[in-house]
Amino acid sequence: TQLLEQSPQFLSIQEGENLTVYCNSSSVFSSLQWYRQEPGEGPVLLVTVVTGGEVKKLKRLTFQFGDARKDSSLHITAAQTGDTGLYLCAGGGSNYQLIWGAGTKLIIKP
Amino acid sequence: KAGVTQTPRYLIKTRGQQVTLSCSPISGHRSVSWYQQTPGQGLQFLFEYFSETQRNKGNFPGRFSGRQFSNSRSEMNVSTLELGDSALYLCASSFISSGANVLTFGAGSRLTVL
Numbered sequence: 001t002q003l004l005e006q007s008p009q010f011l012s013i014q015e016g017e018n019l020t021v022y023c024n025s026s027s028v029f030s031s032l033q034w035y036r037q038e039p040g041e042g043p044v045l046l047v048t049v050v051t052g053g054e055v056k057k058l059k060r061l062t063f064q065f066g067d068a069r070k071d072s073s074l075h076i077t078a079a080q081t082g083d084t085g086l087y088l089c090a091g092g093g094s095n096y097q098l099i100w101g102a103g104t105k106l107i108i109k110p
Numbered sequence: 111k112a113g114v115t116q117t118p119r120y121l122i123k124t125r126g127q128q129v130t131l132s133c134s135p136i137s138g139h140r141s142v143s144w145y146q147q148t149p150g151q152g153l154q155f156l157f158e159y160f161s162e163t164q165r166n167k168g169n170f171p172g173r174f175s176g177r178q179f180s181n182s183r184s185e186m187n188v189s190t191l192e193l194g195d196s197a198l199y200l201c202a203s204s205f206i207s208s209g210a211n212v213l214t215f216g217a218g219s220r221l222t223v224l
Binding site for chain 2: 042048096
């Protein structure tokens with residue numbers, strides 16, 4: 001059974017600080033996606049990475065897919081209150097099924 | 111391009127009742143997935159439909175069922191509701207991009223079972 005472990009589960013920091021969220025597994029994934037979910041809404045796709053070692057940047061957010069395609073990280077530089085939300089990672093398994101992490105609840109305090 | 115529409119957004123039911131939730135995917139998307147989200151269990155996959163056929167199924171009891179119509183709209187039904195069925199039910203339509211299954215979620219249907 002493929003599992004994705006996300007850490008930390010909860011993170012509360014001050015605006016302007018940097019943070020990193022991790023997504024780890026012992027399994028290899030064909031792709032890795034990151035979503036952000038705000039209260040009362042469904043998750044929204046932030047990025048998809050498909051190549052081992054791939055790095056993608058989305059403004060202040062940097063996503064990395066591990067060389068072995070077993071892990072990923074999301075780094076936010078100079079966090080803003082608008083970054084508050086639940087961050088979910090999802091690994092692409094067989095038959096295009098997605099394996100989901102449990103999520104990281106991020107709160108950015110002004 | 112309209113997003114994924116889920117109805118109703120909120121509903122309250124009592125134990126033993128049944129409920130039907132509806133999902134209209136993005137136009138042109140033929141795949142629809144359903145998820146249950148609770149604070150304790152996170153996002154749990156229920157099932158996926160593609161061209162009116164169930165393609166994948168999660169580990170939920172038979173009380174949870176779904177279907178997809180020829181216009182790709184989908185419904186899910188939960189019979190004999192239990193307190194533990196209280197959750198946010200999310201629908202997502204998807205397409206394959208660069209070998210990845212990319213999901214667009216609706217806002218969800220918040221079910222409370224009393």
